[in-house]
C-alpha cells in the first residue's frame with residue numbers, strides 16, 4: 001500500500017493547482033485521476049477565460065477567489081511558460097436600462113476589488129471594437145480579463161508538480177474510501193492508497209466522493225454549456241471578450257477569444273441530469289448563433305470548425321471549500337463551476353491554509369523548481385525563429401499537422417511529456433484540431449503514439465480505454 | 478533566397494501534369510514541392526479502378542495512373558522534385574517559404590502554380606448533433622487507414638453522403654468483412670456516378686436512403702448508434718420517421734472543398750462556400766503569374782479532367798514566363 005500525507009482526488013485544473021501548490025512543501029503527495037490523462041473532465045471543455053471578477057455577487061466566495069485567482073494566474077503562467085493574454089472584456093448595454101445595470105455591476109465589482117474598470121461609450125467602442133453591433137450604446141470595460149489554454153494549464157501545472165516530487169496516478173478511479181485512525185484508505189479497482197489528508201476535487205463527481213468519505217449533504221447539478229469554435233482566419237473578429245448582461249444562472253452567450261486564435265461563441269446554460277451527457281444539440285446551435293449575432297452581426301455559420309459541450313458542476317450558487325469537521329482530515333472542494341478555471345490557484349492557497357489549520361505541518365522545500373521550460377509551438381513563433389529551431393533539430397521541419405502547422409518534434413515531445421491518447425496529443429499540440437480534423441495527420445500520430453508507448457496500433461485510443469481508433473490490424477493477423 | 482523560373486506546389490496529379498507541361502513548353506528551371514514523402518497525392522490511396530478512362534482510354538487504379546506521371550516527371554531534368562517540403566507562406570510578390578526536415582527555405586519565382594488539392598468537408602461543417610466519441614471518420618481517412626495502413630476502422634458502419642468516395646468506401650468496408658448498415662443521403666438523388674451506385678451498393682445489398690439525415694449521434698467512448706430521420710424538401714425533419722441504427726462507425730462523405738489557405742494569405746479572394754479562387758479564367762488568379770490548378774482550383778469529379786486542365790496551367794505559366802523577357 002502506498003502511503004501519503006495528502007491525496008487529491010481529481011486531475012482537473014483545481015486538483016492540478018492544489019498538487020502544484022502542495023509540491024512547494026516537504027510532503028508526500030499524490031493525485032488520483034480516473035481517466036487516462038488529466039484535464040479530460042470539466043477542465044477540457046470551458047471558455048478558457050481568466051475572469052477579472054466582474055459579475056459575481058459582492059459577498060461571494062467565488063467572487064473573492066476569482067479576483068485573487070486572476071492575479072495569481074499571471075504569476076503562475078509566467079513560471080510555467082503557459083501563454084496568458086490579457087485581452088480585456090466588454091459587458092455591453094443596448095439601452096438606458098441596461099446602462100443602469102452596468103453601473104450596478106461596476107459598483108459590485110469595485111467592492112470585490114476588480115482593478116481598472118470603467119464605462120466606455122459609443123465612440124470608444126467604434127474605435128476599439130469595430131465589428132460590434134452598432135446598437136450597443138455603452139459597455140463596462142474590464143481590462144484585466146485574460147485568456148489561457150485550459151488544458152495546457154493543467155498539464156503544465158501537473159508536470160511541474162511532478163518535477164517537484166508529486167505523484168500522479170491515472171486510470172485510478174476512486175471507488176471506495178475508508179476512514180481509519182490515522183487518516184484514510186482510498187480504494188481504486190487495483191490499488192489501495194493511504195493518506196492522512198484527503199482532498200476531494202472530483203468536479204462533477206465531488207458529491208459521490210464526499211459521500212464515500214461520509215459527508216452526504218450536497219448534490220452536484222450539472223449545467224450544460226455548448227460552445228462553437230470558428231476558423232482561425234477569423235482571429236480578429238473581436239479585440240476583446242464580449243459579454244451581454246448576465247442573467248441569474250449564467251454570464252450569457254459570449255464572443256470569446258481563445259489562446260490559440262480561434263474565436264469561440266457560447267456557452268448555453270441548460271440543466272441536465274446525466275453527468276456524462278456531453279452531446280450538442282440543434283437547439284444549442286440555434287440559440288448560440290442567434291445570441292452571438294446580436295453582439296457581432298457578421299458572425300457566420302460557415303466558419304465553424306468544431307463544437308463541444310461542457311458541464312458546470314454546480315451546487316447552488318457558490319463554491320463549497322471546507323474542512324469537514326465530521327470527518328477530520330477530509331477537505332471538500334466542490335461546486336467549482338465558473339469561474340473555477342480562474343479561481344484555481346486561489347483555491348489551491350485556500351486549501352493549503354485549511355490543511356494547515358487542521359494540523360498538517362508545512363515546511364518549504366529548500367529547492368523548489370518554480371520554472372518550467374516553455375513548450376515550443378511552431379504556430380506561435382515567427383518563421384525566423386522556426387528557421388533556427390529547424391537547424392538545431394531537424395524534425396521541427398517535419399510538419400505532421402498541416403492545418404495547424406505542428407511538427408513531428410512537437411508531437412514526440414508531447415508524448416514524452418505524458419500524452420497517451422490522440423486527444424492528449426491534440427490538447428497539448430493542436431495537431432488534429434484544425435479545419436480538416438485530422439484527416440491528413442491521424443495515421444502518423446497514431447504511429448508515433450504506438451511506437452513511443454510500445455503498443456500496437458489497435459491499442460491507440462482517442463481518449464482512453466474503450467475509445468480505440470481502429471478495430472483490427474490486417475497486417476498482423 | 479533562391480530565384481527560380483517556376484515553382485509548383487503540390488505533387489498530386491495536378492502539380493505533376495502542370496510541371497511536365499511547363500517543361501515541355503520550354504521552362505528550364507522548375508521546382509516541384511510536395512509535402513508528403515512520395516508523389517501522387519490522393520491517388521496513392523485510391524486502389525480501386527476507374528482512373529484514366531478518358532485520358533489513357535484504359536481502366537487503371539489510382540496508384541497506376543499516378544505512377545505513369547511520376548515516372549515521367551522523374552525523367553525530366555528541368556524539374557527538381559523536393560519531397561517532405563511543406564509550404565507555409567506565400568506572398569503576392571511570389572516569394573514562398575517552405576519547411577523540410579533540417580531546413581527552412583525561402584524561394585522567389587517568376588511564376589508559381591498552386592496544386593494543393595482539397596480536403597473533405599467534416600462532420601462539424603454539417604453540424605451533426607450528439608456526442609464526439611471515437612469512430613467518426615472522414616471517408617478519405619478511412620480509405621487511407623484501410624488501403625495504406627491495413628487497419629480496419631470499424632465493424633458496423635453508417636455512411637453519411639452518397640458521393641463517389643462514400644460509395645466506394647461502402648464496398649471497401651464490405652469486402653473487408655464489415656457490415657455497412659446504411660448510406661444516408663439528404664438530397665433526392667446521389668451525387669455519385671450511377672455505375673458506383675450499382676457496383677458498390679446494389680451488388681452488395683447495401684440500403685441507400687434518400688431524403689434522410691442523421692439527427693443525432695450516440696456513444697461515450699466509441700460510436701454506439703445514430704438516429705436517422707426523413708426530411709422534406711427544405712431539409713426539415715418529418716415527424717414520426719425517426720429510427721435508431723446501432724453502429725460503431727460513422728463515415729462522413731459530404732463533399733470536398735479546395736485547399737487554398739496559402740493563396741488567401743497572398744491576398745487572392747476565395748469563394749466562401751467552395752474555398753476556390755474567385756476568377757473567370759481557368760487556372761488564373763487575381764495575381765499575375767500565380768496560377769492554381771487541379772482540385773485546389775475547383776473540385777473535379779475525375780482525375781482525367783484534372784490532368785487535362787492542369788496541363789493548361791503549365792502552358793499558361795510557360796507563356797507568362799516567356800512574356801517577362
Ligand SMILES: Cc1cc2nc3c(=O)[nH]c(=O)nc-3n(C[C@H](O)[C@H](O)[C@H](O)COP(=O)(O)OP(=O)(O)OC[C@H]3O[C@@H](n4cnc5c(N)ncnc54)[C@H](O)[C@@H]3O)c2cc1C
Nearest residue numbers: 010012014034041042043046047049174203225340341342
Ligand atoms: C461551458 C463552460 C464554460 C466555462 N468557462 C469558464 C471560464 O471561461 N472561466 C472560468 O474561470 N471557468 C469556466 N468554467 C468553469 C471551469 O471549467 C470549472 O470550474 C473547472 O474546470 C473545474 O475544474 P475541476 O478541476 O474542479 O473539475 P474537473 O476538470 O472536472 O476535474 C475533476 C476530475 O476528477 C476526476 N474524477 C471524478 N471522479 C473521480 C473518481 N471517482 N476517481 C478519480 N478521479 C475522479 C474527473 O475525471 C476529472 O478529471 C466553465 C465551465 C463550463 C462547463
Ligand SMILES: Cc1cc2nc3c(=O)[nH]c(=O)nc-3n(C[C@H](O)[C@H](O)[C@H](O)COP(=O)(O)OP(=O)(O)OC[C@H]3O[C@@H](n4cnc5c(N)ncnc54)[C@H](O)[C@@H]3O)c2cc1C
Nearest residue numbers: 487489490491512518519563564593594617771772779780
Ligand atoms: C478520397 C478521394 C477519393 C477519390 N476517388 C476518385 C476516383 O475514384 N476516381 C477519380 O477519377 N477521382 C477520384 N478522386 C479525385 C482525384 O483523386 C482528384 O481529382 C485528384 O487526385 C486531384 O488531384 P490534385 O493534384 O488536384 O490533388 P491531390 O491529389 O490532393 O494532390 C495535392 C498534393 O498537394 C500537396 N500539398 C498540399 N498542400 C501543400 C503544401 N502547403 N506544401 C506542399 N505540398 C502540399 C499534397 O500533399 C498532395 O500531394 C478522389 C479524391 C479523393 C479526395
